Amino acid sequence: MTQYPEFGAGLWHFATYVDRYAVDRYGDPRGTLEQIELAxxxxxxxxxxxxxxxxxxxxxxEVKDALKANNLKCVGITPEIYLRDHVRGAFTNPDDAARRRAIDIMQAGADMVRELGARYVKTWPGQDGWDYPFQVDYHDVWKKSVDAMRELAINNPDLNFVIEYKPREPRNHMIWNNASRTILGIQEMGVDNVGVLLDFGHSLFGGETPSDEAQLLIDHGKLFAMDVNDNFRGWDDDLVVGTVHPIEILEFFYTLKKNNWEGVWQLDEFPFREDVVEAANLGIDFLKAICRTLEVIDMDAIAQAQAAQDAIAVQRMVQKALFSSMAGE
Structure with missing residues (x-):
């Protein structure tokens, strides 16, 4: 019998969404408690x-009661430091008062992690960056970002903070835009309780090889968490995991297994037009097929093929294992 990991999802998976065309949402608004009930x-x-x-x-x-009633636990808190108040930046805002409000929201999120017994505070300062040449002093905005994270980490030594990097959106260029840059920033902070949440889709969108970035982060001891979805590489589509890049997703989890990485396998999907529960079920079904594949895949044979850089041999092995596993338990 396959031993599956524990699965998670961003609660926003169960919200309704807006875009610049459907500004009135793709459905009636859902609050935190309704989202938990759907999850x-x-x-x-x-x-x-x-x-x-x-x-x-x-x-x-009320959140605690809803989680308990639905047999769910909180893995992390994502403070909203990317909304209207932060359009000129959260940690990089030129207004010191606005910058302090962003740090205060993060601190409140840290307190909520303790309240809910979660594992980390997630940092996604999507408005920290720039849109035009000459718009910012790059040294200044980098220092402000590093200093803010260092302050939070030092003031909360009992908690882990994770940075979820992304190349762009909503800013045309984001401060934390790839794995290497994020590692450099964390090293500059000089703290042990800041790591990375590697979003598979952000890595694809950024032109990375997600498995390569996972290995880099593991080698530096900084892969604290991860989530998965899928996209067409040109944008952060947040499609159901496995619908576009099944082989690369298998390689990603192969890399985690090879390194004995343990953690929650999380969904970060935005089913704009789909049934949110069924979209999550489909994603988890695919992840379970990945688990079954990793049980039967011949890791020694793959290592031998990789040593020879024999692309055809390794593709035969992984395709046979994956697509056989997807047929069912």
């Missing part, structure tokens, strides 16, 4: 990453 309908889902602040009027005790 509870997904088979094999154990963990959720929760946005903070919660929906207006929702208390932490």
């Amino acid at each position: 509870g309908k997904v088979k094999d889902l154990t963990w959720v990453d929760i946005n903070y602040p919660f929906s207006p009027g929702v208390t932490v005790d």
Whole structure:
């Protein structure tokens, strides 16, 4: 019997969405508690990453009760430091008061991690960056980003912080835009409790090989968490995992297994037009097929083929293992 890992999802998977065409949303708005209730309908889902602040009027005790009622646990808190108040930046905002508000939101998120017994505070300062040449002093915005993360890490030594890098969107260039740059920033912070959440889709979108970045982060002891989805590489589409790049996703999890990396396998999907529960079920079904593949795949034979850089031999092995496993348990 296959031993599956624990599966998680960003709670935003169960929200409704807007874009510049459907500004009135692809469905009626759903609050934190409604999202938790929908997440509870997904088979094999154990963990959720929760946005903070919660929906207006929702208390932490209500969140605790909802999680318990739906047999869910909070894996992380994602403070919302990328909204309207932060359009000129969160940590890099030229207004010191706005910058302090962003740091305060992060601190409140850290307090909520303790309240909910979560594993980390997730940092996604999507508005930190620039849009035009000459718009910013690059030394200044880099220092502000590093200093803010260092401050949070030092003030909360009992907690882990993860940075989720992304090449762009909403800014045309984001401060934390690839794995190597993020590692450099963390090293400059000089703290042990800041790492990386590697988003598979962001890595694809950034022109990276996600497995290569996972190995780099593992080698530096900084792969604290990960999530998966899929896209067509030209944008952060947040499609259901496995629908576009199944072989590369298999390689990603092969790399994690090879390095004995343990953690929650998380979904970061945005099913704009799809049923949110069924989209999550499909993603987890694919991840379970990945698990079954990793049980039967011949890692020694793959290592031998890699040593010879024999692309055809290794593709035969991984395709046969994956597509056989997808046929069922």
